[in-house]
Amino acid sequence: MNLSPRASRVVVAGGAGFIGRALSAALLEAGYEVVLLSRKAGKTKSGPVKTETWDGVSSGSWQTVLDGTAAVVNLAGAYIAEGRWTPARKKIISDSRLFSTRALVAGLSCAGSHPAVFISASAVGYYGPGGNEALDENSPPGQDFLARLCADWEHEAQVAQALGMRTINLRIGVVLDKDGGALEKMLFPFKLGLGGPLGSGKQWMSWIAREDLAGLILHLIKSGVSGPVNAVAPEPVTNRDFSRALGRALKRPAFMPVPGFVLRLALGEMGGLLLSGQKVRPKRALESGYRFKFPDIDSALSAIFRP
Ligand SMILES: NC(=O)c1ccc[n+]([C@@H]2O[C@H](COP(=O)([O-])OP(=O)(O)OC[C@H]3O[C@@H](n4cnc5c(N)ncnc54)[C@H](OP(=O)(O)O)[C@@H]3O)[C@@H](O)[C@H]2O)c1
Structure with a gap:
């Protein structure tokens, strides 16, 4: 089949x-063909990826790139793990999403020809602190700040489904790779031999290798799936087991626990987030036929830190 340029965008x-x-x-x-929407004009001027400027709020000429594309993926949002969650910071985190x-859905509604699929980021924080219970896409939402934000965020994206577009809410776990995200922040203490579990270390961590997340999004573009999809590896780990695995991958000790009260004092409400977690299963990703390249934490971390 010959694809027109837009149908491959x-x-x-x-x-x-x-x-x-x-x-x-x-x-x-x-x-x-890849076109990014960014608030910074010309951020990725060179190379094969094109950039269209938007402000993340208003309609504008950027909307024309949405017309008839294969997929639109929404990853926009202010960084969550930065600074204390003051009311002002929470507002930035929420409003930016x-x-x-x-704005994106309004742009989609104006497109002469709708994209085949709209994939919008959400997070496993949707489920709230989950204890040891295994959660899948049918589990109910939590009630804390992040859970309510994820529910509202998903609701905004689902307007595209009502407009007739196949819409996926991607409930993303902690994304692992060495050049960004949570892992990059953890590396410094671990490399010094000062890494270790947070609080009791019993809290669950639902993670996904960044390569698998990209692979899953590609798979979902071609699949017929809609609705919520958990983007997490099949084998979540406790924070203690994650710390040990990271220590093994870096060949460093990982026995230096960070007491819960220190995290709460330092980070406030966000510290509480690190001390609780969710044990989330990728039920719909597996049912739709996605095969994880890195199903377990050791295979993921050893690939990430392979010299
Ligand atoms: N990384 C994880 O572990 C993880 C886990 C769960 C969920 N998620 C979600 O997945 C999405 C992508 O995550 P990421 O790790 O790639 O984050 P990231 O590196 O911070 O990228 C997010 C992008 O959002 C844009 N942005 C920031 N503030 C914005 C605003 N006010 N309005 C519009 N756009 C704004 C920025 O692009 P420009 O500056 O170019 O405009 C930024 O590059 C986020 O929504 C995040 O919450 C990530």
Whole structure:
């Protein structure tokens, strides 16, 4: 089948970030044309990836790139793990997701020909602190700040489904790779031999290798799936087991625990987030036929830190 240029185009909002960079590379390799939506004009001027400027709030000429594309992927949002969650910071975290998703869906509604699929980021924080219970896409939402934000964020994206587009809410776990995200932040103490579990270390961590996340998004573009999809590896780990695995991968000791009260004092409400977690299963990803390249933490970390 000969694809017209637009039918092979994927637009990635917030695509210049940690996940977007890996996704763009995977999309290009799979033969797609990639257009990023960024608030910074000319951020990725050179190379095969094109950038269209938007402000994440308003309508504008950027909307024309959405017309008739193979997929639109929404990764836009202010960084969550930065600074204390003051009311002002929470507002930035929320508004940057809700307003940008709303602007994107408004743009999609104006497109002469709708994209085949709209994939919008959400997070496993949707489920709230989950204890030891295994959660899948049918589990109910939590009630804390992040859970309510994820529910609202998903609701904004689902307007595209009501407009007739196949819409996926991607509930992403902790994305692992060495050049960004949570792992990059953890590396410094671990490399000094000062790494270790946070609090009791019993809290679950649902993670996904960045390469698998890009692979799953490519798979979902071609699949017929819609609705919520957990983007997590099949084998979540406790924080203690994660610390041990990271210590093994870096060949460093990982016995220096960080007491829970220190995290709470230092980070406030966000510290509480690190001390609780969710044990989330990728039920719908597996049912749809996605095969994880890195199902377990040791295989993921050893690939990430392979010299
Ligand atoms: N990384 C993880 O472990 C993880 C886990 C769960 C969920 N997620 C979600 O997945 C999405 C992508 O994550 P990421 O790790 O790639 O994040 P990232 O590196 O921070 O990239 C997000 C991008 O969003 C854009 N952005 C920031 N503030 C914005 C605003 N006010 N309005 C519009 N766009 C804004 C930025 O692009 P420009 O500066 O180019 O505009 C930024 O590059 C986020 O929504 C995040 O919450 C990530």
